[in-house]
Amino acid sequence: MQLWLIPLAPLAGFAINGLLGRRFSRSLVNLFAIGSVLVSFAWVLYTLSRAGDLQTPRVEHYFTWIQSGSLKIGCDFALDRLTAVMLLVVTGIGSLIHIYAIGYMAHEGGYYRFFAYLNLFMFFMLTLVLAANFALLFVGWEGVGLCSYLLIGFYFDKRFATNAANKAFIVNRIGDFGFSLGMFLIFANFHSLDFASVFGQAPAAPVGTLTAIGLLLMVGACGKSAQLPLYVWLPDAMAGPTPVSALIHAATMVTAGVYMTARAWPIYTHAPAAMHTIAIVGIATAFFAATIGLAQNDIKKVFAYSTVSQLGYMFVGVGSGAFSVGIFHLVTHAFFKALLFLGAGSVIHALSGEQDMSKMGGLRKKIPWTFWTMACAAVAIAGVPPFSGFYSKDAILIAAYENAPWIYWVGVITAGMTAFYVSRAMFLTFFGKYRGDGYPHESPPVMLAPLVVLALLSLGGGKLFPVPEFLRGVFHAGEPVESHALMAISIAAGLIGIALATLMYLFQPGMAEAIAGRVSGLYKLVYNKYFVDEIYDAAVVRPLVNGSRAVLWKAVDAAGIDGLVNGLAARARDVGGLLGRIQSGNIRSYATWVAFGAVMLIFVMGLAGGLVR
Amino acid sequence: MAQVPASWFLMLSAALFALGVAGFLFRRNIITVFMSIELMLNAVNLSFVAFAYQHKGPGGVDGHLYAFFVMVVAAAEAAVGLAIILTVFKNRGTLNIDEVDSMKN
Numbered sequence: 001m002q003l004w005l006i007p008l009a010p011l012a013g014f015a016i017n018g019l020l021g022r023r024f025s026r027s028l029v030n031l032f033a034i035g036s037v038l039v040s041f042a043w044v045l046y047t048l049s050r051a052g053d054l055q056t057p058r059v060e061h062y063f064t065w066i067q068s069g070s071l072k073i074g075c076d077f078a079l080d081r082l083t084a085v086m087l088l089v090v091t092g093i094g095s096l097i098h099i100y101a102i103g104y105m106a107h108e109g110g111y112y113r114f115f116a117y118l119n120l121f122m123f124f125m126l127t128l129v130l131a132a133n134f135a136l137l138f139v140g141w142e143g144v145g146l147c148s149y150l151l152i153g154f155y156f157d158k159r160f161a162t163n164a165a166n167k168a169f170i171v172n173r174i175g176d177f178g179f180s181l182g183m184f185l186i187f188a189n190f191h192s193l194d195f196a197s198v199f200g201q202a203p204a205a206p207v208g209t210l211t212a213i214g215l216l217l218m219v220g221a222c223g224k225s226a227q228l229p230l231y232v233w234l235p236d237a238m239a240g241p242t243p244v245s246a247l248i249h250a251a252t253m254v255t256a257g258v259y260m261t262a263r264a265w266p267i268y269t270h271a272p273a274a275m276h277t278i279a280i281v282g283i284a285t286a287f288f289a290a291t292i293g294l295a296q297n298d299i300k301k302v303f304a305y306s307t308v309s310q311l312g313y314m315f316v317g318v319g320s321g322a323f324s325v326g327i328f329h330l331v332t333h334a335f336f337k338a339l340l341f342l343g344a345g346s347v348i349h350a351l352s353g354e355q356d357m358s359k360m361g362g363l364r365k366k367i368p369w370t371f372w373t374m375a376c377a378a379v380a381i382a383g384v385p386p387f388s389g390f391y392s393k394d395a396i397l398i399a400a401y402e403n404a405p406w407i408y409w410v411g412v413i414t415a416g417m418t419a420f421y422v423s424r425a426m427f428l429t430f431f432g433k434y435r436g437d438g439y440p441h442e443s444p445p446v447m448l449a450p451l452v453v454l455a456l457l458s459l460g461g462g463k464l465f466p467v468p469e470f471l472r473g474v475f476h477a478g479e480p481v482e483s484h485a486l487m488a489i490s491i492a493a494g495l496i497g498i499a500l501a502t503l504m505y506l507f508q509p510g511m512a513e514a515i516a517g518r519v520s521g522l523y524k525l526v527y528n529k530y531f532v533d534e535i536y537d538a539a540v541v542r543p544l545v546n547g548s549r550a551v552l553w554k555a556v557d558a559a560g561i562d563g564l565v566n567g568l569a570a571r572a573r574d575v576g577g578l579l580g581r582i583q584s585g586n587i588r589s590y591a592t593w594v595a596f597g598a599v600m601l602i603f604v605m606g607l608a609g610g611l612v613r
Numbered sequence: 614m615a616q617v618p619a620s621w622f623l624m625l626s627a628a629l630f631a632l633g634v635a636g637f638l639f640r641r642n643i644i645t646v647f648m649s650i651e652l653m654l655n656a657v658n659l660s661f662v663a664f665a666y667q668h669k670g671p672g673g674v675d676g677h678l679y680a681f682f683v684m685v686v687a688a689a690e691a692a693v694g695l696a697i698i699l700t701v702f703k704n705r706g707t708l709n710i711d712e713v714d715s716m717k718n
Contacts, residue, residue: 585714587646591637 001047003060003077003130006087009040010122017119021112030102033115037098037122041091047079048088054081055473059132059196066135070191078132078195081474085327085467086129086259089334093251094122096450100342101243103447104349114154114241121147125252129259134183134193137260141179141224144253145172151248152240164236171233175223182216185209199266210267214274217264218281225257227315228285231308232533238300242345245300250307250341251334258314258330262323265475275319279400282315283407283414288530290417294424295516295526298355299344302425306381307337309418313396316407322399324471329392335461336380336389339454340422343374346447347429350440357425362434367442369451371430376455378426380462382419383494390491391462397490398483408486412493419497424512427505622663629656643698643708650694654687 013036021029051058057080066073079087098118105114121144128140145168153165183193189209190198202210221227226234237249248254261268261278268275286309293305310333317326348355350367364371380389393415401408434440442448457464504512516523525531582593629652636649658680665676702708 587710587713588638595634595638 001051001058001060001079002043003047003079004062005043006040006047006091007123007126007130009036009043010119010126012036013119014116014123017112018116021116024112026106026111029112029115033119034095034098034102036119037091037095040122040126041095044087044091048084051079051084054079054084056080057083057132057196071187071193073133073135073193075136076132076194077130079130081471082259082262082327083129085331085471087126089331090122090125090129090252093334093338093454094125094247096453097243097247097251097338097342100246100345100447100450101241103444104243104345105241106444108241110154114151117147117150117154118244118247121151121248121253125256128256132195134186134195134198137263138179138183141220141256141260142176144248144256145169145176145224148172148237148248148253151244152237154240154244158239161239164233164239168233168237171230172223175220175230178216178219178223179221182213182220185213185216189213195263199264202266203270205270207271210271211274214264214268214271215277217260217267218274218278221257221261221278221315222281223257224260225254225311225315226285226308227257227281227312228288231285231289232536234308235301235304235529238298238304242300242341242348245304246338246341246345249304250337254307254311255314255330255334258311258318258326261315261318262327262475265318265323268318269321275321276404277319279316279319279403279407282312282317282319283400283410284312285309286312286316286414287410287417288312290414290421291526292529293421294417295523296421297357299347299357299360299425299429300341300355302357302421303337303340303344306340306418306421307333309414310337310381313393313411313414316400316411317396320396320399320403320407322396322468323475324468325392325395325399327471328467329396331465331467332380332388332392332458332461335454336377336458339373339377339451339458340381342447342451342454343370343377346370346443346451347374349443349447351436351438354436354438357428359436360429360434361432361436362430363440364430366434366440369442369448373448373451373455374430375426376458378422380458381422382498383415383490384498385491386463387459388457388462390494392467394487394490395468398481398486401483401486402481412490415490416493416497419494420501423498423501424505427501431506432509619663619667623660626656626660626663629653629659632656641709641711643701643710643713646710647691647694647698651687651691654683658683 013032016032017024017029021032024032048054057078059076059078062075062077064072065075098115101114101118105111108114124140124143124147126140128137128144131137131140149165149169152168153162155161186198187193189205190201192198192201223230234249234254238245240249268278289305289308289312293302293309296302296305310329314326314329314333317323317329346367347360347363347370350363350370351360354360376387380387383390383393397408397411397415400411504515528534584590633649633651633653633656636652637646640646640649661676661680661683663676665674665680668676698708701713705713707713
């Protein structure tokens with residue numbers, strides 16, 4: 001089916017723009033960057049239209065990548081229904097965001113560089129979802145991490161951007177370490193890294209082994225998908241351009257952990273302890289991040305914490321055994337969160353770079369298209385029926401209830417908070433009086449068109465794409481349970497959240513500050529994100545830096561290694577200086593040495609009784 | 614016919630060689646030093662030929678051949694060496710070997 005063409009088109013775009021883009025005009029850069037992604041999207045559609053029902057994965061083997069002893073890793077792509085969903089999300093949303101970026105980046109330097117990185121990201125992301133073994137998946141996994149690093153640090157002359165890029169990369173190393181160990185353990189037990197082979201053997205393996213593998217892979221997923229305790233990089237990653245936040249840090253890359261967990265479902269279903277851990281990590285992250293989102297004033301920060309929180313929901317979904325539902329939320333989240341970020345980008349664009357919501361307000365009339373499309377995303381994420389977020393979130397909560405009721409209740413509270421912070425962001429941005437001093441202007445059509453498409457998807461995506469039914473065969477899942485009571489409670493939570501936000505930010509604008517003043521301790525704690533960064537700094541970063549400086553640098557490197565090397569060199573020089581005195585340059589002294597040597601030789605031979613006996 | 618014993622030749626050779634060494638070590642004039650080298654070479658030639666004469670047998674001309682080799686080398690060396698000496702004198706204006714020590718530093 002020529003699956004290789006799907007990731008290769010963006011790679012070609014990257015190569016052309018990356019190598020020659022400096023000399024291209026912007027429209028030529030657009031042609032290659034957008035064109036390559038559209039080719040990829042079109043090829044996905046074409047392939048899927050001819051692929052049949054895909055109940056069993058179709059594997060394409062291209063070449064053997066690594067062969068060493070019993071380790072054999074091929075460059076294999078596989079297409080099944082799960083991959084099909086991911087391909088559509090990545091190329092579909094990716095195309096929209098590429099188009100949007102034409103408008104957003106119009107006034108920025110490094111235009112070709114931006115699109116080259118974005119295309120490279122698409123290549124790695126598509127490799128990740130198409131891979132038919134863990135090693136190739138890991139290539140994509142690391143590749144998207146690299147592109148994330150490059151794009152967070154896109155404004156490389158800004159200190160905070162490069163710091164954020166480093167932070168993202170380093171925190172992800174921790175997760176990737178766990179992932180690598182998980183892969184080693186898989187190979188040690190199953191003697192293969194191919195999905196088909198590993199998952200075929202998984203049911204027969206001991207539970208302890210599977211639990212260990214599951215937990216190690218989860219560490220990797222926690223890093224990439226920004227879960228507790230490794231979520232800290234994602235809010236900082238907003239230092240990158242907004243289309244990057246939408247594509248990489250909301251819609252696609254950060255969901256790679258969820259995809260990987262769902263892909264490894266045969267391991268997890270036989271390791272209930274690991275799965276339960278995932279659910280607990282997910283719900284803790286969802287709740288924790290949502291509380292932080294309540295008090296942020298930077299519009300992108302609100303959505304960043306919202307993303308962390310929503311990824312927590314997906315973890316709850318896959319951790320409750322409802323893999324298809326977790327993927328469902330991944331899809332709908334890709335719609336509405338990409339839209340929220342692109343909308344925020346449009347607002348920021350309109351205000352020439354302003355991100356602080358306390359300097360916004362009243363923008364509803366000035367940028368109506370942005371407002372209405374973002375409103376669609378807001379109702380979707382708030383879980384208002386019948387919009388897309390409602391279906392997926394509700395399905396996750398019901399699955400969680402079957403697994404552990406307390407997770408459901410925390411999830412409902414989180415849903416209420418989600419509705420609250422999104423409404424708060426909308427009211428602060430679009431309602432009331434304009435508090436800034438610029439002249440807001442609506443974004444160009446090239447930015448608005450993707451917003452409109454995403455708005456339609458956010459509204460209708462839940463009904464339009466019944467992902468759980470589509471994926472039922474993949475995960476061997478049973479019929480989904482429906483519970484009207486549970487559904488009503490979660491809807492109510494969302495509506496209460498919206499109502500509270502309406503009251504506090506629309507009807508009585510002073511109320512929020514009054515409440516914040518009354519619980520100022522708690523407010524400060526939340527506003528400062530629970531001081532997690534400071535705690536990590538004090539507990540991990542500083543000891544590491546100081547320890548490295550005092551022990552590794554001063555003691556081991558400077559005194560030990562340098563001392564050894566320099567000492568050897570100095571002794572050699574001393575000895576050389578001593579021997580150098582023999583080399584006087586005077587021929588007769590050399591001759592004396594020769595004669596002396598000859599006499600000594602004869603003398604020794606005389607003592608030994610001659611050369612030949 | 615009484616033969617001159619080989620040890621006599623060797624003693625003469627050793628004496629010539631020792632003279633050569635002494636001249637090489639203690640004379641300052643480069644030409645004298647050069648002549649001392651020639652003296653050492655010829656002392657060695659003498660011992661080669663003496664041994665060859667003493668141990669003559671079928672095809673026993675190895676010693677003579679070596680002597681010829683040494684002569685050829687000595688001739689070549691004399692040509693090159695004298696040329697060097699001439700150049701040194703032209704450049705330095707001296708034939709004192711102690712003043713020709715620019716190899717150091």
